[in-house]
Amino acid sequence: TQLLEQSPQFLSIQEGENLTVYCNSSSVFSSLQWYRQEPGEGPVLLVTVVTGGEVKKLKRLTFQFGDARKDSSLHITAAQPGDTGLYLCAGGTGFQKLVFGTGTRLLVSP
C-alpha cells in the first residue's frame, strides 16, 4: 500500500507569516497534485506537478516536486485568512488511482 504522510497535521499561524507543508512517501509517483478543501465542500485542485524537481508558483503559493518524485512541498508566503483550509496532497500511481495524503489543516488568524 502506498502511503503519503503530510506534516504538520495542524498549523495555526498569524496573517503575514510564511509556512511550508510537506508531503512524503517511500513510493515513487508519476504525478503529484495539491488540493484545498474548505468546510462542507469537496477538495479543489490547486496544482499538478509531473516532473522530478519541478517548481510551480500560484500567486503566493509555491509547489515543488522532489527530484526522486517521492515527496513534495507547498510553501505559502505571507499567509492570509483566505488560505485557511485543509490541504491535501495526492500521488498519481498511473493505474487510474490517486493516493491521498493524510492532510494538513491550516488556520490563519487576522
Add this chain to the structure above:
Amino acid sequence: NAGVTQTPKFQVLKTGQSMTLQCAQDMNHEYMSWYRQDPGMGLRLIHYSVGAGITDQGEVPNGYNVSRSTTEDFPLRLLSAAPSQTSVYFCASSYLVSTGELFFGEGSRLTVL
C-alpha cells in the same frame, strides 16, 4: 454548471440498514470514483470506474457495491450499514486520473447508529 452532484447530503442509518448514495456528473467524464474521508486519514478510495460497465475496487471496498450503467451516474450502495461506515463520502470524476484534475462533489455525511 452542475459539475458533480451528490445526494443525499446527510443521512442517518441504523446498523444493518441498506442505502444508496447517488452521484451524477454532467462533464462527460469517463473516470468516476468514490472516496471516504475520516479524521486524520485523508481520503481513501472505495471503488472506481473507468467507463460505463467497468468498475474496480479501491483501497477500502468491503461493505460497498457500485455499478456504472451510464457515463453520468455512479451510485454507491451500502449493503448492511455498520458504525465503522460512519464517514463523509465524496464522489469525484475526471478525464484522466494520473495527471488530470479530479472534480469532487460536496460530500454526503453518513452516520450509522
